[in-house]
Amino acid sequence: MSHSILVIDDEDDIREVAALSLETVAGWQVFTANSGTQGLARAVEHQPDAILLDVMMPGMDGPTTFRELRKNPATARIPVLLLTAKVQSSDQRRFADLGVEAILLKPFDPLTLSTQIASVLGWK
Amino acid sequence: MAADERTALTAALDRLWIQYLPLMQERVEILEAAARDLAAGPIPDDRQQEAQAAAHKLAGVLGTFGLTRGTELARELEIIYSRQNNPEASLAERLSSITGEIHTIVDSRK
Helix, strand or coil: CCCEEEEECCCHHHHHHHHHHHHHHHCCEEEEECCHHHHHHHHHHHCCCEEEEECCCCCCCHHHHHHHHHHCCCCCCCCEEEEECCCCHHHHHHHHCCCCCEEEECCCCCCCHHHHHHHHHCCC | CCHHHHHHHHHHHHHHHHHHHHHHHHHHHHHHHHHHHHHHCCCCHHHHHHHHHHHHHHHHHHHHHCCHHHHHHHHHHHHHHHHCCCCCHHHHHHHHHHHHHHHHHHHHCC
16 A cells, blocks of 8 residues: 655755655655745645654754644654754654654665564554 | 665665765865864864764665665764763774764765
C-alpha cells in the first residue's frame, strides 16, 4: 500500500534528499514545505499519512509547528516524526515530551529512512 | 530494495551532491573564516553563532551523502562553538585543523 508523507525542513538539501529517498525507495507520495508556516498549510491541504518535521527552523521551529498541528482538528491526528541533528540526550528527552511518534536523527541513511518511518508507524 | 533501484538512488544522490556542493562549500568557508579570525582574537557573538549554525547544518547533512567522518567533525565544531563563549585562542588551532579536514572531505566526494 502506498503512503503519503509531508517533509517540513528549511534546508533545501535535506528536504530534497529526504523526498528523493522516500519516493525512490518506498514509492510514497511526498509533499514538501520549507517552513513551519508552509508546513501547516500543506498539512491541511494534502492530509498526508504522516509528517517528517525538522526541529531547528527559523521563524516557527519544529516543536512550535508540532503544537500548532495538534491544535488544528484538521491535522491533530496526523502522526509526526521529528528529524533532528541534536544528539544530546537532554534535547531528545525534551522532544520526546512533546508527544511525537518518534525522533529520527540526522544524518539519516537515504537507503533506510523509509524503513525507519514505516517501522515506527506500523506500515507494511 | 532491488539493485537497479539502489543504483538509481545512488545516481540521484550524486546529482544532488553536485547541485548542493556550493552550499556545502559556503558553510565550510564560514567555518574557515571563524577559525582564522579566532586565531587573531575574539569574534563577535553573531559570528560565533553563524559558525555554530554552519557546523550544525554540515553535521546534519554530510553523513546523508556518505561522509560520516565529516558529520563527526562538524558535530565536534558545533559543540565547541555552542559551549565556549569565544573559544580560547588555544582552541583556534584545533578549530582550524578540524575545519581543514572537513574541507578536504567535502572536496574529495565525487
